[in-house]
Amino acid sequence: MVAAFNKSHPDIKVTYQAVQPGAKGGYQKMLNAVKAGNAPCLAQVGYETLPSFAAQGALEDVAEHAREAKDEFQPAAWQAVSVGKQVYGAPVDTGPMALFYNKKVFEELGLKPPTTWAEYRTAAEKIHASNPKRYISSPYMDYDYAGFAWQAGANWFGVESDAWKVSMASAENKKVADYWQGLADDGLISGAPMYDQAWYTGLGNGDIATVVGAVWQAGVIKGGVKSGSGQWAVAPIPQWSGGENKVGNAGGSATAVLRGCKNNKAAWEFAHWMSTDREAFGTLVEKASLYPAAKSLLSLPQLKADPYFGGQNIFKVFAGASPNIDTHWTWGPLMTKTTADLNDGLGKAWAGKGTIADALNTAEAKTLAEMKEQGLQVAP
Template sequence: MKRSTIRCAGIVGAVALTLTVGGCSDSGSGSGSGSDSASSGGKASITFWGWAPGYEDAVKAFNKSHPDIKVSYQSVQPGAKGGYEKMLNAVKADNAPCLAQVGYETLPSFAAQGALTDVTEHASADKDDYQEAAWKSVTLADRVYAAPVDTGPMALFYNKKVFDSLDLKPPTTWAEYEAAAEKIHKSDPKRYISAPYLDYDYAGLAWQTGASWFGTKGDAWQVTMDSEANKKVAGYWQGLADKGLISDAPMYDQAWYTGLGNGDIATVVGAVWQAGVIKGGAKSGSGQWAVAPLPQWSKGDKRVGNAGGSSTAVLKGCENPEAAWEFAHWLSTDREAFGDLVDKAALYPAAKDLLDLPQLKSADPYFGGQKIYDVFADASGQVNASWTWGPLMTKTAADLNDGLGKAWAGESTIADALRTAQDKTVGEMKKQGLQVAE
């Protein structure tokens, strides 16, 4: 089969920086031995790897309504649990699928390894269908490599029963949040305002305040995890920890779920998908929890961070990028299909026109009958769109988590964790040949 044209020159900004490592990215059709092809009858055949519940049913629905394109779905392990490694190995072996579920934070890493196909010519007309921050997450140097699927706008999950018992209202500022933390802990030494945050949950806290971690300067990456803005966020949470106001129960540990269920952990500062996590793991808290807008650094501000979210990425070697984009865009924008994904996977749409889905308008008994998605609908339009993920996020997150774990345990500080993660990230970037601005 005809090989695709490979472009290695003229790429600027983030793509140029990441491709310093990957060498090239596929510009369109063609793959030597990939499974995706066009049949003799002209019917496009593409393969899609992912893990989200409901994706297989969505593929079936698409195939019924699009007779000229056949999508084959293959379930793989979630990205960090082996899915990403499988995808990258398939790219190297020249037998990757056209499409793969890839988190926003990991997309630049795929670009760094030359594992993506530029689909700008097919995708650019659909830009306005998506929220700005989501579109930016799949765009590198004005080139599009994936369709945004879901987002993770953040809000404050809080135990209304605990707050009401102490005559507390949901805090609108981080200063009010700290005051609530002190009152909650004073009422019972086993009660805490929150548990520690790690990796992408912590990133969302920095994201809100504009404390960026990565950027570009000319032809080089900038790593700014140790900036003054990041020190402000770190100092705030360090202050809560130093006052003994943060639980030592790790997030997603059984101790955390127990604390959420019995009121010993009174809030979760988290993304929309945390609703499903809390409901599933802390069933005894049903009827006690509610959702409020994210506290702000200055009263009256409306700035929100994002935690999580994924895309349908077009991988290197895809022979049918136009058909691949047609399915990827459909998956993200079809009302019936995405409504099912809300029910089955608790995905929150990146597409603007889906924010009024019926599935997002129902009252939730767990949250006292509150229509919690109304809060996230407002938050989605307030997400700071300036955030940029780095090219080696798997390593960056691992190094950060190591430091944060020590900081929350009182063995170091959050500021130290950020500084160390920055130093190790810069070292690894240079080792891999990426240009880094001093």
């Protein structure tokens, strides 16, 4: 994509460098470069981490160049790159969530894709009763779990009068936590960690019958579960109340402009082009299973029916979901630490050594303490 841009934009030269994935060291490398005054103009930054970069003054406001592009993108994606009137980069992709389910198992048991979370629990009970090795799902961590809270309107963070508000331990969050805790307590959740080999094995042999996840999970399942070809399908994410159409998001990133860039206009031009050029983004769909944040790209020819999913065009499900992602979700300023603390608690909860609600309470308390330690304004 960089080569294609440079060829078609002779007045701007972009160079490409791969670094470790963000949480594995890439983000720290970027921040160190900003502090040293030798950062590149552009970097790929996940939506969940963007506020952390902004809080540390590591981003450039490119609103003067970007403002007119707002309506080109899904509302939730644009919200993710904006803080107030400031815009820090171009949305690249989104992670609308849906239900991946093993059609073979469901048909064997006479089940239809559940439309509500109550129906999902009923399906879980029937699937496990049919074979004690069968489960409805696996333990969800960090941003996968966050998508459930997002869908339910159970926000984790917000801003009030220029101060951060933390609400991970709210009543809305307890509702979501208690639902999944009930499934775990009743032995309906597989013990196989997501993305572990045991997880892929379970998806392949029917022992794990569903994955509630983002659109990019399609690539994960296809790549890791070759034996499941033709067995899997996708349906809209279950709702808390019948007739609703609320969607959570898990993942997505931006091409962010880092502080110190000497040509914000050129940086924005590349960022915008990469997110909106049909030919270029089509390559991202093929190579990385990314789902576009730009509205005009939802008709890309690469977003087509897939033999792996029995010929279903699963992207139609996600196209219907994208506009219903709640735009009020806000990521906090210390997500790397917040998610580390949350995952510690979630890991224990899924293993029966605590509860999901406890994990959220502890993560909130530790986040608040760290925010105050760093001098961030916290709402009472």
